Amino acid sequence: MLLSKKEIAELHKINQEHCVSIFISTHRGGKKILQEEDKLNLKLQLKNVKNKLAHRGLHKDTIDKITTPVQQLIDDSAFWREQSDGLAIYLADGFFRSYRLPIHFKEYNYVRNSFYLKPLLPMFVDNGNFYLMLLQLENVNLYECNKHTISEIIIHDLIPEKIEGRMGYGYKQKKLQFRTRQTDLGQIMYHRQKAAATGTKEEIKKYLRAVYEGILPVINEERIPLLIASQDYIFDIYKSVNNYKYLFGQNIKGNLDYVDIFEMHERAWEKIVPVFEQKRKDKIAAFKELHGTGKTTTGITNTLNAAFTGKIDTLFCQNNTDIYGNYRKQHNSIMVEESKENTSAISLLNLAAVKTFLKGGKVYSLEKEEMPDSNSSINALYRH
Numbered sequence: 001m002l003l004s005k006k007e008i009a010e011l012h013k014i015n016q017e018h019c020v021s022i023f024i025s026t027h028r029g030g031k032k033i034l035q036e037e038d039k040l041n042l043k044l045q046l047k048n049v050k051n052k053l054a055h056r057g058l059h060k061d062t063i064d065k066i067t068t069p070v071q072q073l074i075d076d077s078a079f080w081r082e083q084s085d086g087l088a089i090y091l092a093d094g095f096f097r098s099y100r101l102p103i104h105f106k107e108y109n110y111v112r113n114s115f116y117l118k119p120l121l122p123m124f125v126d127n128g129n130f131y132l133m134l135l136q137l138e139n140v141n142l143y144e145c146n147k148h149t150i151s152e153i154i155i156h157d158l159i160p161e162k163i164e165g166r167m168g169y170g171y172k173q174k175k176l177q178f179r180t181r182q183t184d185l186g187q188i189m190y191h192r193q194k195a196a197a198t199g200t201k202e203e204i205k206k207y208l209r210a211v212y213e214g215i216l217p218v219i220n221e222e223r224i225p226l227l228i229a230s231q232d233y234i235f236d237i238y239k240s241v242n243n244y245k246y247l248f249g250q251n252i253k254g255n256l257d258y259v260d261i262f263e264m265h266e267r268a269w270e271k272i273v274p275v276f277e278q279k280r281k282d283k284i285a286a287f288k289e290l291h292g293t294g295k296t297t298t299g300i301t302n303t304l305n306a307a308f309t310g311k312i313d314t315l316f317c318q319n320n321t322d323i324y325g326n327y328r329k330q331h332n333s334i335m336v337e338e339s340k341e342n343t344s345a346i347s348l349l350n351l352a353a354v355k356t357f358l359k360g361g362k363v364y365s366l367e368k369e370e371m372p373d374s375n376s377s378i379n380a381l382y383r384h
Contacts, residue, residue: 003099003123004222005358011115012354016092018056018066020049021116023105026083039080042087045109046070052111056343062093069096085148090115102148106320112346118317118353121363128276130248131219132268134256135230135238137163137204140211142218143261147273150265159214163207201237208234209241219244225275227268229256248272280364283314287372287381295384298376300325300348301334307352310359311382315352317365318377323348349378356380 024041027033046067053063069091073079086105089098103122110116123129123146132150134141142153219226226244228235229252239247252267290296297303300323306312308329324345325336337345353363361383372379 003101003120005124008117008120008354009358011090011097011117012358014090014092014095015114016095017113018053018058018111019092019113019115020053020066020090021108021110022046022049022070022087022089022091023108023119024087025104025107026085026087026100028083028085033080033083036080038083038087039074041107042070042089043074045107046074049109049111052109056111066091066093069098073098088120102146110347112343114346116347116350118347118350118363118365121353121357122365124357125276125280125362125364128269128273129222130225130227130268130272132227132229132265133215134259134264135208135211135228135234136256137207137234139256142215143265145265145268147269150261153218155215155218158218159211160207163204204234205237205241208238212238212241212244216244225272227252227272229254229259229264229268248275279362283362283364283381284316284370284372287314287316287379290381291373295382296372297380297382298373298378300336300352300378303378303380304334304348304352304355305332306380306382307355307359307361310361312356312359312361312380313383314362314364314381315356316371316379316381317349317353317363318368318371318374319365321368321377322350323377327351352378 022042022045024038024045026038032038049070050063050067053066054060058066070089073089082100084100084102086101086103087098088101088105090096099120101120101123103119105119108116108119129144129146131153132143132145134143140155140159142155143150144153145151223246225246225248227248228238230238232251232253235251248271250271252264252271287296297306303312303315304327307315322340323336324340324342325334325348326345327334327348334348336348340347357363368374368377371377372381
């Protein structure tokens with residue numbers, strides 16, 4: 001499974017005096033793996049983290065205890081042979097998690113009383129999470145995907161194994177009434193084109209409804225686009241039983257009997273990527289159109305208060321910049337620090353981004369020139 005919203009919520013709940021977040025870029029293979037470049041980058045980040053913890057007054061033994069899991073990763077050769085594009089690590093006293101993710105992180109570490117989660121949020125917008133279902137009457141497979149990854153979701157216990165499993169012996173008998181012909185070699189070839197032609201449309205419809213009802217609890221959890229790979233006639237019938245709001249309107253056509261799943265993933269991304277690009281463009285256009293009407297805001301004070309109350313539909317954060325300070329929820333007061341050297345100050349951009357996301361808003365990380373209002377490092381579009 002891909003990184004989930006629930007996982008973000010669990011990480012956000014952790015509040016200790018010394019929470020450490022580390023990010024590095026990694027490589028899936030090649031020369032840089034052999035040269036241990038990724039391992040060296042993590043070693044450098046760990047050294048910086050230890051210095052920060054020492055600056056916060058921790059004894060060396062305590063620092064070593066907290067950071068031991070990271071050192072164990074550094075020493076694990078097998079771990080470095082199975083990387084994605086980026087590695088995110090979260091640790092505190094008695095807590096450790098690491099995530100190999102398809103995000104090219106900028107090398108960075110953050111030591112405060114909570115975790116730095118903003119770099120993970122592009123997983124939920126920029127990379128375009130979606131479901132891909134390979135739909136045949138003989139076999140159904142469901143995958144969770146984004147731009148870089150594809151991971152199968154096991155659904156065999158949720159749906160009929162094949163159409164005969166739903167329709168029974170009668171359908172199977174009709175399906176066996178295929179034609180044969182003699183080849184030049186005297187062998188018998190069985191024709192399977194449109195196997196469903198020997199069954200009725202209503203039988204197929206019942207089967208596809210059972211498939212839909214079986215996968216619905218799974219796909220409803222994330223509410224992301226569902227793309228179908230199937231023959232046209234199967235897709236047309238499936239659409240008639242589907243009520244999932246995010247079903248993509250076109251199917252991927254082709255023979256699924258001998259499919260290369262990685263090639264299918266590439267085809268799926270090419271087909272669905274305009275959906276994600278257009279969403280971002282539409283939100284930027286909406287901000288610009290509504291700016292000055294009271295339906296948008298810029299600046300950290302108004303934005304952070306709106307994030308806590310769930311008022312934000314879409315948040316735009318500028319890359320490679322931050323705002324440090326302290327937020328007092330009970331007084332709705334914000335004190336911005338000119339420098340991040342104050343160890344009690346936290347990233348207010350991170351806090352605004354996480355609160356927006358957990359309250360159901362979208363968070364986009366953009367370059368300065370892409371920001372709707374580039375005069376501010378944080379822009380928000382309110383819910384209507």
